Amino acid sequence: MSEKNAEEKIKNILVFGATGTIGAAILKYLSMSYPSAQITGVSRRPQDATADLSNVTLHICDYGSDTALAQLSKIYEQHHAHVDELLITTGVLTAILDKPEKSVQQIDQEELLENLRINAVIPALIFKHFFRLLASAHAPRFGALSARIGSISDNRLGGWYAYRMAKSALNMFIKTASLELKRKNKQSVVVGLHPGTVKTKFSERFIKHTTKNCFTPEVAASQLIDVFQALTPAQSGGCFAWDGTEILP
Template sequence: MAAEPGLGVVVGGGGLGLALVRAMRADPAYGRVILIARRVVEAPGAEVLIADVLDEAALDRAAETVAAAGPPTRVIVASGVLHGRGVQPEKAMRALSADALTEVLRVNAVGPALVARRLLPLMPRDRASAFAALSARVGSISDNRLGGWHGYRASKAALNMLIRTLAIEHRRTHPLGVCVALHPGTVDTPLSAPFQRGVAAERLFSPDKAASALMGVLDALPPEATGGFYAWDGAEIPW
C-alpha cells in the first residue's frame, strides 16, 4: 500500500526556494507544502508563513503551524546570503570586515541551525524523511585551492559542521531520517547573478532544473547517508 502523501516544507523565498516549492507541488509524494519566507511571496499551491530565520519568536510560531499540519517528511532550508548591503565576497584578506563576516555567518549558518532546532524534532520517527540545508562546494575545506570569498566559505563550512552534528543527534531518535548539506551548483538567481561570468552554459542551472536535481538526490539517499555533504548530481563532497 502506498504511503500517504507527506508534508513538505521549504525555508527561503528566493528563486531556488520557490522552485523547490514548485517541485514539491508537482510531486505526488507531498500532499501539502508550506513555505517559510521572510516576506510575502507568490507561491501558488503552498501556504506561506512569514518568518526570518534569525527571528526566533517568528520561527516558533511557524513551527507551531507546521506541527499542527503533521510531521514534515521533507524540509529544505534554501535561505542564504552571498552579497548585499555591506556584504560582498572578499577577494583578499584586506577586505575582511567584522560586520560583514558576522552577518554572513548569522544568515548562512546560525539561521539554518535555528530552523533545524525547531523542525527536526517534528519529523516522523517511523518513516523515511529528509532535512537538508543548501550549502556550497566552496564550503569544503579540502577543496579550497583558490582562496578568497573568506566569509562565504567560512559560513558554509560552519553550516556543514552544524548539519553533521545535528545529524548525529537526529539519528538517535529518527533512524529512518537523513539530515544533509546539499550543493545545488551554480543556479541562475539574483544570488549568483554578479558571479556567473565564466560559468559554462551547461553548468548554469535554471532554478527548476536545480530543484529537480536536489529533490532527486534526497529521494535516493538511504538513512546511512545522514550527516553527509552532497552535490546536485548525488556525488559526495569532501569536507
C-alpha cells in the first residue's frame, strides 16, 4: 500500500495516556506519520503535551471512572462516527509500593488491587465505552501496552507479583475482547503490545548496563505503531513485541 493510501485509510485515532512517556511519543509519531488523521489524546492531567501537534486534540478525563468514560465517549461520538484505532498507553509498574516485590513476604493487598485496577481494569472499561464506536469502523484496531512479564510461559525469574498478575489479566482481557469484537466486525484487531525496555521514569531504576533492546521513547513509539498497524485479524487476541514477534500466554 502506498503511503498516501495508508494515510487515507486511517481516520480517527484515539490514544489514552497522552502525557505518559510512551503515550506522548506515540502521539507525536502518529501526528507526524498521519497528518490528515483526526487524532485525539486523553490524559488525566491538565497539561498540554500535544500543544505543538496541529492534528491532535487533547481531552482531560479521569478515565479510571465509568461515569467519566461514558461522558467522554458521548462527546467523542458528537464529532466522530467511529474509532479506527484506539491505543491504551497507560499503566504502572507499582501503584503503591516503592519497588516491585522480590519475595512473597513483600506482597501487599492494596498494591495487588490497585495495580490490577490500573493495568487491567481501566483498559477493560475504556474498551466497554468505545466498543460500539470501534465495531462500526471499517477495520478497527485496539491495542493496549502490556508487557512480556505478563506471559505465564515466559516466567523464569519469579518476583514482581502485582505487575505480573495485572499484565496477565490484561492479556486475558485482550483475548476475550478480541472474540467479542470479531463477532461484530471480522476485520477487527485487538492486541497487547510489549514495547521492550524503554528509558522512562518508570524503568530507569531497573535498567542494567547489560539490558538488551533498551529504547528511547521515540524509537519505541515508531516500532510499536509499525507493528500494530501490520497485524492482521488472524492475529487478533495475541500479545506482540516491539519486533513483531508473538509473546505466548
